[in-house]
């Protein structure tokens with residue numbers, strides 16, 4: 309659809325634990341929110357501002373309620389976003405008047421259900437552990453990736469639909485995430501870049517996690533990052549298969565099921581709504 313025809317395009321501002329999204333429903337008009345438009349909207353100085361732009365599109369699969377397209381602030385497309393999946397699932401549940409929804413993404417179909425206490429649980433699909441699936445640039449054991457920078461080394465790589473590397477550290481508060489995060493994200497061992505997590509084991513069932521997200525930088529929470537951290541910690545024998553992951557913006561409950569799927573449970577919130585200024589769609 310041409311930008312002029314989309315002059316009154318409405319949006320919702322939602323977030324999961326402070327990981328914030330501009331949500332556009334593209335089902336009615338078929339509007340295309342491409343990379344340049346996503347960049348313009350996501351810009352916190354000149355646009356609306358968000359960690360990710362989320363576009364709801366008609367489902368491709370007959371098993372899904374809608375398709376969720378995820379764009380990072382640089383306009384690139386991400387394959388997964390745990391916090392946004394909870395947000396979109398809650399919108400679809402409200403729309404359909406039921407307590408479950410199936411959200412389609414480029415990485416697959418994600419089942420979600422309301423837990424009854426205001427939170428949403430999402431089956432984030434299987435954690436993928438082979439180096440080719442992360443992807444990494446060279447064959448290696450994903451439990452010990454040969455990568456080090458300053459005080460961090462030896463991360464665990466996990467694909468939760470999107471690529472993650474989790475570093476275990478004794479004190480996450482001491483890590484200069486803004487300095488080393490962008491360098492690690494772009495290390496040549498990650499041909500598609502990677503989301504970088506810094507995790508501290510607080511107790512057998514509690515992980516403190518700070519995130520540097522691919523393209524978005526430091527965010528208050530990252531759902532897929534929390535899933536990756538739990539899987540990484542369980543593979544290292546540091547926690548059991550279920551833990552609370554405490555992010556800057558709050559806590560997610562994560563469980564790595566025996567079938568390899570990862571279950572993420574947490575809150576969703578709507579902050580405000582508005583319409584997108586046509587200049588942001590002219591990009």
Ligand SMILES: N[C@@H](CCC[C@H](N)C(=O)O)C(=O)O
Nearest residue numbers: 386389390391470522531532
């Ligand atoms: N905030 C997200 C992850 C968003 C995508 C990520 N930046 C990527 O590029 O893979 C989450 O909650 O999972």
